[in-house]
Amino acid sequence: MSDNAPPKRPRRWMLYAPLGLAAAAGAGFYAMLQGLQDGSYDPRGVPSVLLGKPAPEFSLPALESVALPALAAEDLRGPLPGPVLVNFWASWCAPCIIEHPQLMRLSREGVAVYGINYKDRIPEAGAFLQRHGNPYRRLGRDEPGRTAIDWGVYGVPETYLLDRQGMIRWRWAGPITADTLENELRPLLRRYA
Amino acid sequence: MTRWIFLCLLLALPAWGAVGDPNERLADPAKEALARDIGRELRCLVCQNQSIEDSDAQLARDLRRLVRERVAAGEDQTAVIRFVHERYGDFVLLRPPVTAATMLLWATPVLALGGGIAVIMFRRRRAMAEAAALSPDEAKRLAELDRGAA
Amino acid sequence: MIGEIGHFALALGCILALVQAILPLIGAHRADARLMALASPLAGAQLIAIASAFGALLWAFAVNDTTVSNVVLNSHSQKPLLYKFSGAWGNHEGSMVLWVLILALCGGAVAGFGRDLPSALQARVIGILGLIAVGFLGFIIFTSNPFERVWPPPMDGQGLNPILQDPGLAFHPPMLYLGYVGYAVTFAFAVAALLEGRVDAAWGRWVRPWSLAAWSFLTLGIALGSWWAYYELGWGGYWFWDPVENASLLPWLIGTALLHSAIVVEKRESLKIWTVLLAILAFGMSLLGTFLVRSGVLNSVHAFANDPARGVFILALLMAYVAGALALFAWRAPKLGGTGIFAPISREGGLVLNNLLLCSIAAVVLVGTLWPMFADIMFGAKISVGAPFFNAATAPLAIPLVAAMAVGPLLAWKRADLAGALQRLWWVGALAVASAFLTLLVAGYHVLPALGFAAAAWLIGGATADLLDRIAAFRRPSQAWNRARGLPRAAWGSAIAHAGMGVTFAGLAGMGLATDTLVALKPGEATQLAGYEWRLERIRDVQGPNWSARRATVTVLDGGRVVTVLEPEKRFFPVGRMNTTEAAIHTNALRDLYAVLGDERDGGGVLRLHHNPLAPWIWFGAVIMALGGGLSLSDRRIRVSAPSRKAAAATA
Incomplete structure (x- = not known):
């Protein structure tokens, strides 16, 4: 084989195409890893289609073991006195216990927290609120889980923030930790206050 | 592989069984088959890589029941899928809709095949041209090859 | 103490790999025979070091050494010994040690079996394998130490996920890794060829057995995983187009293309540049799978902990090896030159078509797997790509x-x-059409199964026709036997592998005709499915080594005659507090009867019953394919070609 410069071969770029594709993919993967760390990329997050829309139509019965008014879509139509949180929870859900202190704190601070009890048994749900405290102003019982589907809920706990016009502004899937409360929710509560 | 099942197990949705409920199936075999076809197009959002037909998660069961109710009520595939799509967005569709963001994805088979054919045609034409007129370099190489073979 | 020895052995292996990467490559570059001669002993020494480390890890699991955090997290004293061992590689750290062990084995094999290779080529291949080993050993030592200690040691481990305590899954990772890592060798051959600026028939003859071996193991590994999903997950499904499954399918598709194009290099000295590219890509796909599974970027929840630092490290390795090799490819490939001339209708043309279609399918699977992630970061769109897409997009290419x-x-x-x-x-064509019509006639209007059976008949018949043709069974029947004995094993191997694909297609088509039912039965009650009567006898408690279970007894009758007794279980594992369902399966090779136990209520139980025609053929076909690969591998021509070439060179 001679080591002469190869004869003028047109379209040598074809040989560079695999390298280019690999480099582009690598850059993309790097961006994903960075995003994983700063939270901007979450492969499992499902966006809510309700953002910027009013709450879907629903009407739920009250939970018999708790003396709280029931919850329906009319209660979430604007104008509202202030921003409202709608929290889907269940007594069998372990992360709900983690987030409960944060809900209690918000409730004490005067934020309107409405609850939707998802696929639960009545006595257990009542006992849960007795043990951990009741943050809810209104509480609807969604035993069949249909209202949750109308909201696009895919697991409990899940929390929605509605502004004074009754528009859904924020959805949080998973427990609201102390960190979530301070860094995500409080700025929004101030903005929509 | 297939370790996503852990999530289903770990999320600890109420563990009321794991196989499903006979009552949830439709009596009419044609409608049940349609409901299954629809279910296979919809993603279980909890066990995120399964269809709702394959999943034991509570939400998947609820969605299965919902699909069957709507099928029983006489809705067709498009209508049922639209109903779920309106609530859960593009993410729930295992067959991604053709949008600006998925054009390239859907074009992949055609692009790969077309690109491959173009490359083959191009290289073949050049090889033919080179074979027709041997450059001095190639004549030398051919001679080398002959010597090697001898 | 054993743990420290293991850790030390890993570090020693890393240093040996570094030397193995540097000296032989320099030696090959300078044509220094002494430096090149170091390659084989270094590869052997590295193998001993890594094997010691792996042995130490197995030991820690076997004696349930709870001072090792990996044991604590993944094992338990009450586990059967097999699952103590499989627990050693059922986690991120341990599986990486298995990975580098297999890499070291490959290096040892190139050193041991490759004495007849041109010494420069052998030195380069071993050097590049050393370079790969350095990266992954560094990855283990710096981010994933399997011998990390915990103090004070807990009383016992936390147990292995019960769903992984299964013989099929115990051997799934080693098989898969033998495939993935086997492509490291073809990768090393490709890079060595680029460094040398030469690809010839001898190179093709060396790459083929390695790609055959890797392909056969990968075929078995994928089949084992799919079989496990079928019997363990209890849905009767066998392939879900999950990203993690796709990650193992990609190297298989590219590897299959490589297998075929390497034939053209060997026989016709053509498609050289393309084959080198495929060899790089096959290993690239293996590494991509490793990255996707272990970095956390995938939307697939798996057992490996997702540490972004690990993700960055693997990405760096992926880019260093693959992008590095592709850069070398862009620079050096023109030197390989030599596109032989062949008519479009020719064996070469057929193999080019095979490569075109296989690579197009691979492109669809790759893009489909990665698209949700890239659509997210590029457009902020959250989309899913699932089975309906893959089926629709790959079928027009598969046909x-x-x-x-x-x-x-x-x-x-x-x-x-x-x-x-x-x-x-x-x-054969008539047979295929008849199969399709027969399916439609017997099973009713099911288009896909009919197509599947046609494909099966076409492939099995085609392989038979190929063999009959080669032994001239019709033209000279008297000599057919002798010709059959004289036929190279590679010819038998390829025909058998193609027929194996046909068997798998028959299984897939059969599964397309599967029926199932979901019933609530009380003891003594029965239901009908697929012409069988399924009677629930009782449900009772049973006790296993590390689990307790509820077990249903289901008698299956065919016209009053007992076919089998199925005993599906719902197991509870106290360690880890997990439930699993154990499907009960009865097979007679033509169909599976498959039962899963669900809830119990009102003294009875919910059962899901499946009738799966030809289901075992899916995996049986894969075993036949792997056997075909093995048979080709044992071809005398492959084994003796290199020495004869050397002898020829010596006399020339």
């Missing part, structure tokens, strides 16, 4: 591939007679 699979082997090199080949296949 011509299957059609060509039977024709290709009948074509002659350089220029072939397509009409003649089709003429020899006329009875």
Whole structure:
């Protein structure tokens, strides 16, 4: 084989195409890893289609073991006195216990927290609120889980923030930790206050 | 592989069984088959890589029941899928809709095949041209090859 | 103490790998025979070091050494010994040690079996394998130490996820890794060829057995995983197009293309540049799978902990090896040159078509797997790509591939007679059409199963026609036996592998006709499915070594005659507090009867019952494919080609 410069071969770029594709993919993967760390990329997050829309139509019965008014879509139509949180929870859900202190704190601070009890048994749900405290102003019982589907809920706990016009502004899937409360929710509560 | 099942197990949705409920199936075999076809197009959002037909998660069961109710009520595939799509967005569709963001994805088979054919045609034409007129370099190489073979 | 020895052995292996990467490559570059001669002993020493480390890890699991955090997290004293061992590689750290062990084994094999290789080529290949080993050993030592201590040691481990305590899954990772890592060797050959600026028939003859071996193991590994999903997950499904599954399918598709294009390099000294590219890509796909599974970027929840630092490290390795090799490829590939001339209708043409279609399918699977992630970061769109997409997008490419699979082997090199080949296949075509019609007639209007059976008949018949043709069974029947004995094993191997694909297609088609039912039965009650009567006898408690279970007894009758007694279980594992369902399966090779136990209520139980025609053929076909690969591998021509070439060179 001679080591002469190869004869003028047109379209040598074809040989560079695999390298280019690999480099582009690598850059993309790097961006994903960075995003994983700063939270901007979450492969499992499902966006809510309700953002910027009013709450879907629903009407739920009250939970018999708790003396709280029931919850329906009319209660979430604007104008509202202030921003409202709608929290889907269940007594069998372990992360709900983690987030409960944060809900209690918000409730004490005067934020309107409405609850939707998802696929639960009545006595257990009542006992849960007795043990951990009741943050809810209104509480609807969604035993069949249909209202949750109308909201696009895919697991409990899940929390929605509605502004004074009754528009859904924020959805949080998973427990609201102390960190979530301070860094995500409080700025929004101030903005929509 | 297939370790996503852990999530289903770990999320600890109420563990009321794991196989499903006979009552949830439709009596009419044609409608049940349609409901299954629809279910296979919809993603279980909890066990995120399964269809709702394959999943034991509570939400998947609820969605299965919902699909069957709507099928029983006489809705067709498009209508049922639209109903779920309106609530859960593009993410729930295992067959991604053709949008600006998925054009390239859907074009992949055609692009790969077309690109491959173009490359083959191009290289073949050049090889033919080179074979027709041997450059001095190639004549030398051919001679080398002959010597090697001898 | 054993743990420290293991850790030390890993570090020693890393240093040896570094030396193995540097000295032989320098030696090959300077044509220094002494430096090149170091390659084999270094590869052997590295193998001993890594094997010691792996042995230490197995020991820690075998004696349930709870001072090792990996044991604590993944094992338990009450586990059967097999699952203590499989627990050692069922986690991120341990599986990486298995990975580098197999890499070291490959290095040792190139050193041991490769004495007849040109010494520069052998030195380069071993050096590049050392370079790969350095990266992954560094990854283990710096981010994933399997011998990390915990103090004070807990009383016992936390147990292995019960769903992984299964013989099928115990051997799934080693098989898969033998495949993935086997492509490291073809990768090393490709990079060595680029460094040398030369690809010849001898190179093709060396790459083929390695790609065959890797392909056979990968085929078995994927089949084991799919079989495990079928019997363990209890849905009767066998392939879910999950990203993690796709990650193992990608190297298989590219590897299959490589297997075929390497033949052209060996036989015709053509497609050299393309084959080198495929060898790089096959290993690239293996590494991509490793990255996707272990970095956390995938939307697939798996057992490996997702540490972004690990993700960055693997990405760096992926880029260093793959992008590095591709850069070398762009720079050096023109030197490889030499596109042989062949007519479009020829054996070469058929193999080019095979490569085109396989790579297009691979592109669809790759893009489909990665698209949700890239759509997210590029457009902020959250989308899903699932089975309906993959089925729709790959089928139009798979159909011509299957059609060509039977024709290709009948074509002659350089220029072939397509009409003649089709003429020899006329009875196969008739068989395929008949299969399709028979399916429609017997099973009713099911288009996909009918197509599947047609494909199966076409492939199995095509392989038979190919063999009959080669032994001239019709033209000279008297000599057929002798010709059959004289036929190279590679010819048998390829025909058997193609037929194995046909068997798998028959299984897939059969599963397309599967029926199932969901019933609530009380003891003594029965239901009908697929012509069988399924009677629930009782449900009772049973006790296993590390689990307790509820077990249902289901008698299956065919016209009053007992076919089998199925005993599906719902197991509870106290360690880890987990439930699993154990499907009960009865097979007679033509169909599976499959039962899963669900809830219990009102003294009875919910049962899901499946009748899966030809289900075992899916995996049986994969075993036949792997056997075909093994048979080709044992071909005398492959084994003796290199020495004869060396002898020729010596006399020249």
